[in-house]
Amino acid sequence: MLTRRIIPCLDVRDGQVVKGVKFQNLVNEGDPVELGARYSDEGADELVFLDISATLEARKNVVDLVTRVAREVFIPFTIGGGLRTVDDLEAVLMAGADKTAINTAALVRPELITEGAHQFGSQCIVLAVDVTRQGDGWQVYSHGGTKPTGREATSWIGEAVDRGAGEILLTSMDADGTQAGVDLEITRQVSELVSVPVIASGGIGRLEHFADALTAGKADAVLAASVFHRSIISIKDVKNYLAGQGIPVRPLGD
Amino acid sequence: MIGLVNYGMGNIGSLGNALDSLDAPFIYSANPDELGHCQRLILPGVGAFGPAIERIRQLGLDKFLQAWAADGKPLLGICLGMQLLLDTSYEHGAHKGLNLIPGEVRKITGAERDVHMGWNQVDPLGGDPLMPQPGYGYFVHSFHCVPASETAVIGLTDFGGSIAAAIRTDNVMGVQFHPEKSQAYGLALLERYAHGRI
Numbered sequence: 001m002l003t004r005r006i007i008p009c010l011d012v013r014d015g016q017v018v019k020g021v022k023f024q025n026l027v028n029e030g031d032p033v034e035l036g037a038r039y040s041d042e043g044a045d046e047l048v049f050l051d052i053s054a055t056l057e058a059r060k061n062v063v064d065l066v067t068r069v070a071r072e073v074f075i076p077f078t079i080g081g082g083l084r085t086v087d088d089l090e091a092v093l094m095a096g097a098d099k100t101a102i103n104t105a106a107l108v109r110p111e112l113i114t115e116g117a118h119q120f121g122s123q124c125i126v127l128a129v130d131v132t133r134q135g136d137g138w139q140v141y142s143h144g145g146t147k148p149t150g151r152e153a154t155s156w157i158g159e160a161v162d163r164g165a166g167e168i169l170l171t172s173m174d175a176d177g178t179q180a181g182v183d184l185e186i187t188r189q190v191s192e193l194v195s196v197p198v199i200a201s202g203g204i205g206r207l208e209h210f211a212d213a214l215t216a217g218k219a220d221a222v223l224a225a226s227v228f229h230r231s232i233i234s235i236k237d238v239k240n241y242l243a244g245q246g247i248p249v250r251p252l253g254d
Numbered sequence: 255m256i257g258l259v260n261y262g263m264g265n266i267g268s269l270g271n272a273l274d275s276l277d278a279p280f281i282y283s284a285n286p287d288e289l290g291h292c293q294r295l296i297l298p299g300v301g302a303f304g305p306a307i308e309r310i311r312q313l314g315l316d317k318f319l320q321a322w323a324a325d326g327k328p329l330l331g332i333c334l335g336m337q338l339l340l341d342t343s344y345e346h347g348a349h350k351g352l353n354l355i356p357g358e359v360r361k362i363t364g365a366e367r368d369v370h371m372g373w374n375q376v377d378p379l380g381g382d383p384l385m386p387q388p389g390y391g392y393f394v395h396s397f398h399c400v401p402a403s404e405t406a407v408i409g410l411t412d413f414g415g416s417i418a419a420a421i422r423t424d425n426v427m428g429v430q431f432h433p434e435k436s437q438a439y440g441l442a443l444l445e446r447y448a449h450g451r452i
Binding site for chain 1: 272301367370375413432434
């Protein structure tokens with residue numbers, strides 16, 4: 001049976017892993033390749049590296065990061081952050097990334113999804129979506145969660161999947177950094193809407209939150225950052241807990 | 255020496271990294287003369303069947319691979335590379351494959367998602383020497399191989415029903431998952447292919 005995936009997320013700024021609360025107050029938490037390899041050894045099913053470097057100069061180093069990660073870890077990994085063109089996608093894919101996460105660039109020019117999926121396959125194109133609750137719905141934000149787009153989450157995600165997005169990385173900004181659990185309502189709505197896998201993100205603080213996202217939220221995978229970086233929860237804890245709840249996970253050591 | 259058939263479909267650097275970690279010497283090449291000097295070949299592949307087989311034909315690799323297989327030399331297809339070994343695929347229309355293992359490539363139906371993406375258990379069948387003990391492989395595909403003969407299936411997984419995770423007819427074999435991305439389990443399979451008696 002297909003197992004549910006547990007994915008540590010490493011936000012990388014200027015070559016260092018950082019984590020903030022609600023996209024603010026970033027704190028350094030270590031070397032991305034070292035951390036990535038450690039998570040892989042501990043049983044992470046995939047890794048996501050999001051580059052949030054402010055300058056173009058620092059972004060160029062992402063390709064080096066990808067090359068180093070690809071030599072160290074033998075599980076799939078995704079690169080996101082600042083990828084704007086098909087050439088940007090190609091550069092990180094050719095350096096060894098398995099998937100690319102695109103967010104703002106896809107909102108600005110949705111054809112990027114179509115072109116990327118056509119050239120590299122849908123499995124390489126992860127659409128990252130940052131949403132916040134607004135009235136009865138959820139609005140999509142761009143630019144690292146700073147700009148409202150006026151787009152409704154399910155409409156945008158539906159369009160993106162039609163264009164060839166192979167996976168959805170859904171982050172509830174309201175929940176992000178709160179450690180109060182993912183927003184189950186929008187996670188479930190999106191999971192039921194699309195035929196591609198959905199990765200739930202934002203707000204994971206306790207073991208139960210992983211299970212909730214996968215059962216009530218119907219997500220295929222859960223992404224978390226600070227609980228892992230700060231050793232509040234280990235990947236082993238998560239796998240053991242989920243297995244105990246009857247949720248299929250890849251056992252440790254396989 | 256292992257030849258990684260580099261026909262331009264997807265990043266094959268990961269496979270190279272995996273073979274490096276196993277100290278297995280390899281070359282990347284799309285040149286039949288160079289590949290012809292190798293002892294074992296790997297046919298990787300990510301993407302759609304149609305463009306892939308088209309590219310293989312343009313490079314003259316279809317005839318080369320068919321002659322290679324007919325000589326009894328080992329060939330391992332990975333993911334799309336496995337599907338290319340069969341005679342027909344129905345991905346976006348009907349396409350002829352390399353016709354090295356009789357069978358068809360069909361869309362996955364009956365599962366909750368259209369794409370089989372993630373880690374799934376692989377159970378070896380028939381004690382084939384390519385296959386390690388049961389373990390977890392990383393899959394990404396929405397079409398699957400249905401060999402004409404059930405005996406060609408040497409590994410099974412379950413996604414909305416049993417599907418072939420590994421197939422083999424004599425010296426021609428294929429795995430649907432990505433061993434280069436399947437951590438210890440995948441590396442164990444590549445180790446068998448690279449260094450073992452297969």
